[in-house]
Amino acid sequence: MINKVFPKISLNIPYLKLILLLAISGSAMAQGHGPLYGLQTPTLAKGGVDLNVAGMSLSTETETSYMLRYLFSYGITEDLQINLTTPTMIERLGDAPRTRGNSNMPANGDIEASLWYRFFSNAFGVGKRFESTAIVGVSAPTDDVRGQANVGNSVHAAISTGYASRTWYGWIGGGYQYYFEKGGEQLGDLPYASAVVGYRPNIFMGDYPKPDWRIFIESLAEFPGDNKFEGQMDFTDSRSTKILVGPSFLGLYGAWGISFGAMFPVVQDLTLGAVKERYRLAINLSYWL
């Protein structure tokens, strides 16, 4: 598909070096200190700022996308956080599956503003807490057509709950993204759910400010609806089912964090015209100001 907003940039070694340089020297970072793909709960401190830069790739049977994404987050209170994320598309998919990149980053070329509200928090021990967070967001596309359908603005809502400690982590959540009609066409909606288990081995239990690492096993279940076109039969009940599983790793040192991981489909029960995936990759750098 022709990129109508950003120039198409071929992915070559010098460009990869530039990405790496940006990642290392930039003042932007990742997604927080939770999982890479699944919904999570932590919010920033009151007045806290988190900057992220992420590289994402999604591969289907016929093509592969590459994208850089930037995320700015600000803690209005210790329970209320605002986020703004923008993409730089390097290589778009001609036929993109309906999915999200992670809990506050779209996988496609959308610009998204979101609000996180941690409505429940119970810190009951050293390093231990239960908490629940609600997310609402609005998105505007940076492309005109996606998967042969006009792309409209969209709204996203999700809820997640989880447990964190110094050793074990777990989150479950679910969300829904709805695209508005544009020019008589409408992208399919996306209900989804995620579950994540995390573990920090003993060898990474060094006290602050020593670095620590944790590993997550992440899973996503997505049920994307089909696109709709004017004059077409209503395919409201027609949905694909995708289940993806994969590992991710998170390393933290002082104000810095790096996470990377992959997701692989284990179930793809697709409707006619839905896109079969091979894998998703992501790397994310974070800096807390």
Place this chain on the structure above:
Amino acid sequence: MRNIFRIMMIGLFGIGTASGQITKVDQEVYGMDCAPCAYGLERGLKKMDGLQEVRVSLNDGKAYMGLAAENGLKLRSIQEEVKKNGFSAKKAEVTLIGNATKEDGQWYIETANERFSVSQDTPTALLQKLTVGTASISGTVQDEEDDNLSGQWSIVLTKIE
């Protein structure tokens, strides 16, 4: 020796007033699980006037603070900073110099801007050492609910200088 000097100075200039200050706080923090959490809390505490040294331990779940010789810092401010970072402030081990008073059989120790009610859980031997006037004490301040930061604390004394 330093405490004796402080007591002498307070004795000279502060007897009969509510002068005095906290000099050391080991604040228990619940819910802090990661390096950026500790970094954020440490940075927030370091910005507070009156704090001379700050060390945060994830494994202990504590913030260890040494306060400047002259400070007007409240325990309440420290606990509010903990809360602002999204965690719960629990018990605190404090060392302070304050003015001890006794009202209706209840001992109180006051700094310039906070009042500590001496708990009945304090060992009797220590309570018997307490006298009206300037006191340099250490003790454990009981956990207060996050939304009930009244500025008045209950303290179990562990040491009287």
